[in-house]
Amino acid sequence: MGTKKEQAGQIDFLTENAKTVLERRYLKKDASGKICESPEHMFRRVAAHIAKAEKNYDTATDVREIEDQFYSLMAEFRFLPNSPTLMNAGRSLGQLAACFVLPVEDSIDGIFDAVKNAATIHKSGGGTGFSFSRLRPENSKVGSTGGVASGPVSFMKIFNIATEQVKQGGTRRGANMAVLRVDHPDIMTFITCKNNKKELNNFNISVGVTDEFMAAVAQKRDYDLIDPHSGKMSGRLNADAVYNELISQAWETGDPGIIFLDEINRFNTTPGLGDMESTNPCGEQPLLPMEACNLGSINLTRFITGTKKQPEVDYEKLLETIHLSVRFLDNTIDMSRYPMDEIDRMVKGNRKIGLGIMGFADLLYMLDTPYDSEEALALAKEIMSFVQTESHKASCDLAKTRGVFPNFDHSVFKGKKGQQRRNATTTTIAPTGTLSIIAGCSSGIEPAFALSYVRTVMDNDRLIEVNPVFKRLAIDKDFYSDALMEEIAENGTVKGNLNVPSDLQKVFVTAHDIKPEHHIKMQAAFQKYTDNAVSKTVNLPHDATQADVRFIYDQAFKLKCKGVTIYRDGSKDNQVLSVSKKGEKVEEKDDFLLAGQQRPQTLEGFTERIKTGMGNLYITVSEYKGRPFELFATVGKSGKSTQAKTEAIGRLISLALRSGITVDDIIGQISGIRGEHAIFQDGGLVYSIPDAIAKVLEKRYLPKNGNGKKQFKNNLKSDLCPECGQAIIFEEGCKTCHSCGYTKCG
Template identity: 55%
Template structure:
């Protein structure tokens, strides 16, 4: 791959440098930083390549911020820890042995920098019989609290706290308690999602009863009004942002390894459905760097897809997994997740509004291209290194190195390092104040807005100060209308447009798509239900909504000018983003 700078300079924003210094660059025993960003990228490139001849192209892509892997790879490559994956799912069966084995495994994964997902749907409901002790069961939520408390005391890789996903099926007798749980406070290290099937969605649509089933006995404990549960789900999501929804049947219609079992859970931000004891490593192409002369560089995109697929596949071979079962299953299935970041920044450069039909077309075209070239590279890797070992249990007929190839992650902190917008999210503000270390503050402004404002002759320092009060340009008269359309913030974009963008990417993504459906503070519960229904109709694999002001701990405050955010704030759903 050609060098796009011609030198060894890594061009980082001030905040990107602060984030790298705080969490990514290696330190000696005295806590002193002992590598530069370029040396970090070289460390990662050498470790992943492992002498296979691609070190320079990996380094070139990373140092030019064209492609970045998930955070554990940047942090842990060529270190004694050596754990390079972000996404894990662990099993929870209905026994203390299973529960506390998974608790230990979660601790080891989070210590190494990974995030974990669980389905608690197999646990017997609260109040059910426990024959071995002649007692009664305490139910899934009591055990989720234990996992939450454990996560609270484990600092991931010595640098960050853990993140989890808890899934409970809509048919579980404790589902109402689960739906209400986060609105009552606590569970700060978990995202919650309700697992729904087609039968539940049909029952909602037809206003029918829906059975709740004891997972221990398989017996129906009661039937409930499906629409009432749907309403409760939407009300609590409106209130606090949780729970989200996972469409289990849609996920399993695309399960590449159906003979190995049904997928029941995802990683913390929902973009990676996995079987128990699977892991996946992710990487993202920075679309904001691919616009040349007001056009997308499709040739460069193709190069980066081949490179990214190769990089992520190689990562599996050099990864030091924290648990042997995970090592075996990951190497047998070889799932990877290549995606994008900087989508909103790319649209701004192409003068395409985020909520336009053109944006939908571009999204689908880009992801189709990524999927096709990822498949091509996986075939080439299979010809050289062999098919993934479990291919006989999968849907692929041969010439395939990886069971899955593509994922849209939230990107979080790696988008800060790349200097791009997060994942496929819109911008959250045009200008804002970012708190950095030691109480210092740094004014940030969208570079593409700044460039257009200068070119069009309406830029001024006073204007930028006014924008930073709320982050929005909607009410500023001197900003032209077409510019306002181009730089709408996340909560100014209608929920339907958010869902349509998610669906456009999902059509050509093998795993899933992490996307937050942002809602203004005055949005209604009906707006939430409409977004949920639309996501199901458009065949999304899950959905998360966030109404501004619904979480007391949120770090984006629009009514306290100037708009100020934390050092690592992005639009990632999880309050403890692991990316």
Template identity: 50%
Template sequence: MIIKPAFSPSAKDILRDRYLWRDENRNPIEKPEQMLERVAKHVAGAESSLAMQYKWADEFYDVMAKLLFLPNSPTLMNSGRPAPHGQLAACFVIGVEDSMEGICEALRKQMLIHKSGGGTGFNFSKLRSEGAKVNSTNGRASGPVSFMGLFDKATETVQQGGMRRGANMGILNIDHPDIRKFIHCKDKDGTITNFNISVGVFDDFMEKVNSDPRGEEAALLAEIADSAWRTGDPGIIFLDAINRGNTTPNLGELTSTNPCGESPLYPNEACNLGSINIAKMVKEGAFDYELLGEVSAVATRFLDDVIDVNHYPLPEIAEAVKLTRKIGLGVMGWADLLFQLRIPYDSKEAYELAENIMRTIQQRAHETSVALGKEKGIPETLAHLGRRNATLTCIAPTGTIALLANCSSGIEPLFALEHTRVRTQTDGTKVIMKQVNRYYEQAQKEGLPEEVMKRVFVTSHDVSPSAHVRMQGVFQRYTDLAVSKTVNLRHECSVQDVLDAYTLAWREGCKGITVYRDGSKSSQVLYRKEDEKKAEEESTQKSAPKGEPVPVMAAARPRFVLKRPQ
């Protein structure tokens, strides 16, 4: 482990704020390379012999230090911590049963998971509607939206290991009597702020919308679209698409996802996520598929090992995770890769490249999982798959780890070529970071023709809603779980644009969709250069203290390009 990690100065600041271990006086006691050594050695501890542990610790360190692959934040933060603090998974789903005991049990699990550093997803559709009779008390039910407020308040109270606040996904199925109240539960800014919300939609509902544009279903979908246009919520989860991709249907239907929507899971399941930095894989002006395959194999083994060294917050979670051994290997740096190859985001060439890259990752992950199954044994429940892991691929939003890797987030187009990011610290102050894309700067210096610059260096608002959705659909074809993607819309777009995006996403086989219209929230995490003054006016920024930085408190989830998805 002799390679020094290539973290940028801003990445090192984030590491000091949130990831490096500290002493009792909150002084860092490790350097970034020591953090990666800690993670690599701990994860490789799942290997069968000391020799194998040394071998794979070196391999794991190498791909992380070269910023070719990074796991989700809890793995970086908590690897090596003694039980019960060494919780490494980011995503959990909790079942909610229609009884006071069931609701309290779900609340207990949520608080313990948030304490350990994970986010939680719920489907509240089992809860009876507001005003329904409660036989045990002869009273009336308060309904799922009311109970969501309880879960939201619990999230406000529990801080994740002193580092950040937890995030939640709340889903209500389209056929629930309280669906309209749910659709509008976040209409007012500042309500249920620790939840992303999505409506669970079925194929037959979408078919009725298409067959009868003036029917009840079409009117309800228009109401959802109008709310999303105005406020950014709710998103949509396509439940039948999720279950068509379910590799373990014998265990029941999938009805819930993690907070960002990219991990459909059973109750008590967790998913360990990691992302490959494809922006680092350009060799002599072409994409390096050989390197991609090598990193995919190492990253798959890494994530599988995480399952065995993880300290889960509850025994039933450990049991559920080890039953299906779901992992989620995805990508980040997609926009930066396209910039380097001079490929427009919304071009046929980009769609073909996306398909080839994701197919390669899926194939190598599958081959690695099969080999691991032979080496370590396949759980009986997965014998029909012939591989070790029920799921292998998943595309997360990669908010902070993309900053660490110094690349663009997930598969999103760049938000802006020059932008300002507002980052909130634990003491409530806000730090403003101004950034210019380095590939854009480089192209300017090279004197690329203006027409090439315009076509290649596009941002999220330059890309049409249909191109956003089609890109998500291409990546979804080779993704076991789901794809986190936000359809970012210009402020002047219409509700019909949102409706068209919903229909196209369903037809493209996406497992969900989130839209965000610029300016529909009173505050944002990212601002384009032209909106910089607004960011500074809204911010209560003061100079970061010299010496010891304080940890960053994340919001439930960044509310802009990194919003939710699917």
């Protein structure tokens, strides 16, 4: 017997970023929180668990041999399964799927059953999608009580609050997708429901658009609104006006996205079981109600052969990996412990899997091909066509020994020669935010967001992260220097940089170098050969217009995408831009918001006294540009212990303020905390020292608007990672931190 390390097998290389992500999110920890497995042992744990399914079909199978093949598949970073599989395989939780869609029925029992089921799924590590289109509109009569309905958006808020309370897999909050049909009477309320950017923050939202609606938009005519309860027309709206409002909101906030319901259902492989109404949180996986899907991605950077001068895709090696990955994902269905019996039945009835890719942008760099070129589009179609064709063949091969999926007779494959499949679908282009960090490659099919960026680490050290393909080439061609990489990080592009050869400037383009129309063309190229859907964000510059957004939506429909998400840079409040041009004034940038920023020499502020049950509390808040920057708190005539705790609260609030946490978020965390000595102050109860601090901050920074509601001006919220303080980017339909692997979308 070899050592544990030898038994696990070796991983050739892990970046420091990959090690950080694995340690934070994936590696097994003991009861005290200490890491108790290596990356090698994680992959061995997963491989051994997934290989056990082989015995279900052939007792003579050498399970250890399959386990070794699965291990090599992952440890060589040719393929990685979705995060819940890496986290939970071979462990007590045992839930291995990432994507779920739950029905929301038009009754109190149906709605709260969905809330309960969503909480169960979030706890197990999955994300949930819902269609709220079956709920009767606001102010409809409710027959059983004589009351009126409050409408889909009001119930979405209940789902949002429930999500806030349940940490996903014990580590983070879950993510949701809400879909409402464009012909629902409450569609305008839905389109604007994330206006204030503080509510429904655990939801992505998408409008379910129909072909009929898009035809009405083209003709600028009215269309019917249908009451889902009665099935009758309840009003009419002008389609072009609704479309313009949808576009305006997306331009302003990034929400809502759109999904094309008719296009999705044209590719519904089991129409006998009903229509697909919603997707998972990032939009790449349309599913039937109570259905889930297991996903995985192939790392294209591992399939380059030939010489440095003439590299090419190694299709023979890719074919072998596709077939083994399909087998892995089919096994995963059997080895997953689904959170509900109904989901277990649906998943095993359809056996949907979603094999996708990552590292496409890096592959193009390696092949000396610009992302925004016709050659890149042709290569996208060639590669994804190959992945789809071979994954279908692999599914048919499995069906010969394991049988077709149980709901086969309800599928479009019934009666078709050569279509005896094991899986109702086989391909999906899913988000790979953390997986691509582990594998050391670019995310999914997205262009690189930046070739070089600066990351703040411990003690305010600045670490330059450089795209590995670009770095190797820069060293080989003798133009690499730390100073140049920092300059590239500052500018956000190599275009126009005299220190970078002009031919390389054309190849090494990044997200904001690429025109919007090419973003959507690339999404369409992959969608053409993908069974399910494609997760991608069309990143737009800050000065993009609403007409630009409309062009993207029009093109997405025309090119037969199944949905589209856009993000206009800086459209979130006070976004800290991850890149900016040297010497230019960028109004959206809040210079001091990065975690650990040094304190300015002189600050102005105010001091306020408030009575508490522990004595008079003196709160001093220093401000920078009219915004709170730090807070000091002192309790008069208190014991040393109380003063120490009060000082600690002040220090932590100061750190939060300097790290970009909003004042309203801070108030929300500390307001109402109850101590043992509550006291009346100005006609209201002050429950504790934290509650007193909240009241002072609220009085100063949350003035009431004309409706008597608190309204926060001077919002410090920036798009910084809540876990490590680095800049967050928008890609693959999701917020993602490339420093620590945090993602908003599960």
